[in-house]
Amino acid sequence: MSDPVSEKPERSRAAKWTRRGFIGAGAIAGGALVVGVAVRSGNPVGKLKGIVAQGEGEALVNAWVKIGSDNLVTAIVPHCEMGQGANSTIAQMLADEMDVNWENVRVMDAPADGNYVSQHAVRTFVGPGTLPDRPNQVSFMEPTYDGLFTQIGKLAGAYITGGSSSVRSTGQNGMRIAGAAAREMLVASAAKEWGVPAAEITTQNATVIHAASGRSEPYSAFAAAAAEQDLPRAPRIKTVDEYKLMGTPAPRKDIPSKVDGTAIFGVDAGPEGENLRYAAVKASPVVGGAIASMDASAAKEMRGVLQILNMGDFVAVVADSYWQAQRALNTIKITYTESENDSADTATMFAGFTKALDEAGDSGGNSKADYGDAVGALADAVTKVEAEYKVPFLAHATMEPMNCTAWVRDGKCDIWTGTQVPLMARDGAAEGAGVSADDVTMHSVLLGGGFGRRLTPEYTNQAARLAKATGYPIKMIWSREEDTAQDFYRPADISRFTGGLDENGKVICWNNVHCTEDEPPEAPLVEFYDIANVSVRNAEVEWPVRLGAWRSVAHSQHGFFVESFVDELAAAAGKDPVEFRRELLKNSPRHLAVLNGAAEMAGWGSPLPEGHGRGIALARSFNSIVAEVAEVDMTGETPKVTKVYCCVDAGFAMNPDGLKAQMESGIIYGLTAAMYDEITIKDGAVEQSNFHDYKMMRMDDAPDIAVQIINGAPDNLGGAGEPGLPPAAPAVTNAIFAATGQRIRELPISKHFA
């Protein structure tokens, strides 16, 4: 069989790139391999085909992409759409490689089916016969063949939406290769049909063209034949100068449905035509507590109430309407069993943190980074600087409260819910419904915000248990109060620093100890700053509450800690904060360019009105570098952030408007927490309950935001959903310092202006 790739002049370079790409894909975009190989002749393509190919005349080219008889190309995306727009962007990447115009592209969520992602799937679909009997197939993955099984198996879902990974992993390493492969298979089919060399065929706008003979056909004409083609050995990926769609602000595919009320979120979804019943629930407000007793005498008399259930760990009211269920639940007097956390409170917990940090001292605890001699170098310092910072627990407060619709019958379970981890959610539902995971159907819906909250989908288990117990299709909705009380919180933390400056104001040592485990591990590290002697450690502490991943995870704390302390060192050195950071970034050109970009945008150094101030902060997270300058107006009773200038280098902006929107979003999310919010614990329970005591930034308090993009590393993409957040808080507190001399070392800022 002819190998179209071998005729490409840039084959070796492309192949090398591709190999690297697939090595990366093994960890996160495992689906790419599974479905990519699913098109191999003789492979068990049938099952996958039934899942994703729906319409008459649709042929499965490979499971990342299908082509309809109408020449519409559907990208099958293994990520959830929770607002980040990445599904649209990674479809853009596929379409560009495939030479499909944006108007002809549709986006479809991959079904939550283990065939896409599990280790079993890889063995079933990739394993049999791939090597060695078909050595020309997917040979680019040979070096990591064994490793892939391990890596994919380890990942609780390659089907996971988090870690700002969609574009840089799935898009870059999966979608682009899939799109290029699909295009080459179409070309190969056309070449065979027309009896011409593949190298003479060009593609554009979803059309194969043979200019010499004047022939052209839409892709759909060859879709079925292409599905029979061998997967190319090393599909050729475009170079940046060849990009047509990548790097453009192609409009998001999901937006039209979000302006006319037709978008379906979890809370909107359910079985068609079935008589849904609604459930309101309340669990113990204290971790470890269960239901001891309940008095539901008033509730059971209330209109619409069908069942009142003591589920052991929570109480549920099932009614004809959610409002009736919740209203009845609110009348039930519940007592809870004792829990070891009954007396937990925030002050005691912070005292425990302080004790642990005292014990760790200047060299104890778990080492996160250790180079040079941070303790020894301090003896040589002309100026010593010490500071301690503190941040609270935070809730996610997605606009759509947690909810799940479940229907259990005939040994099967159907689930409609928004989740960042459909496979984990499915397993929880299976356990709750008492069926096997294979008997659970996960229906894909939009997420009304994720931010990490929907990485812990315990609510599917809860809803499945209710559906099983009642026999009804049940739509369970958490009240905002339940959502706030039962979150998995961003960890509170205290972080201590000791730094030393030499006689020129240069930082010679940096010693940090804090309490949280660091996820991702680089969050507290400062390797991009030119500091010779560094020690970063954490001290282990106990947690009386559930912890979860909150947008930007540990970067959300350490961005504030690190950039506050850098600012304090600059002040101690008597240097301008930007100039001081420039010196520290002399070996980090991309970071320096981002810093300079933000400073220039903001007109750093130009005069501001009396009582106003500017602050800068820099953070790298999820492989992107972001600097932000905040301007604050301190002339009122409380600080007002008037402007944020943001410069971002995410390697290459696949969709510049999407990247810009994510920066805007991360900044507001970060500012909301920095300005207003803390979750506090008293008698083991969360004290906040709704938006009146867990405040959201609103239109009148939101700053103007300007975003500038640097494409600093086109082959080394960074994330977008989270990296805008970490610099937001310290940029503001540093601005407050610049305006007033007041150093804010504890968040939220509002505490200091009550």
Add this chain to the structure above:
Amino acid sequence: MLSISVNGKPEELDVDPAMPILWAVREQLGLTGTKFGCGIAQCGACTVHLDGQPVRSCSTPISAADGKAITTIEGIAEADGTLSKVQQAWISEQVPQCGYCQSGQIMSATALLKETPNPTDEQIDAAMKGNVCRCGMYGRIRKAIKVAAGSEPSGSQEASA
């Protein structure tokens, strides 16, 4: 039995008169574009129009709508399906992220522009501060309102590219 015009269509509803408009339109009429966010009129996700005025439907009983007209997000496009100027601006400025709050945002913005066709920033603040966008798209919402008002040209995408 309550008689209510919903998006121009007469409806007879046999529900508890205390039931909030939100749940009546979502569960009884299947109009799920109106969203539940907080239940206490703090977030604006549930905003609908009652006789043209924006109300928080999570905290307004359906009885308050008896004999009146409710308009939801499903009812603001033209009769022929053409999207309203506000909806079109929401697309041209690529406003929504997760999109959950946007029905309420659009209903508040639509009511604002009906009363104040060319609003100042202060008027936009006053009309929109009851609507939370957890994805933080306030800058785009403000821009889209001005685009819909005709006071600013479209172009958030060009500006960023």
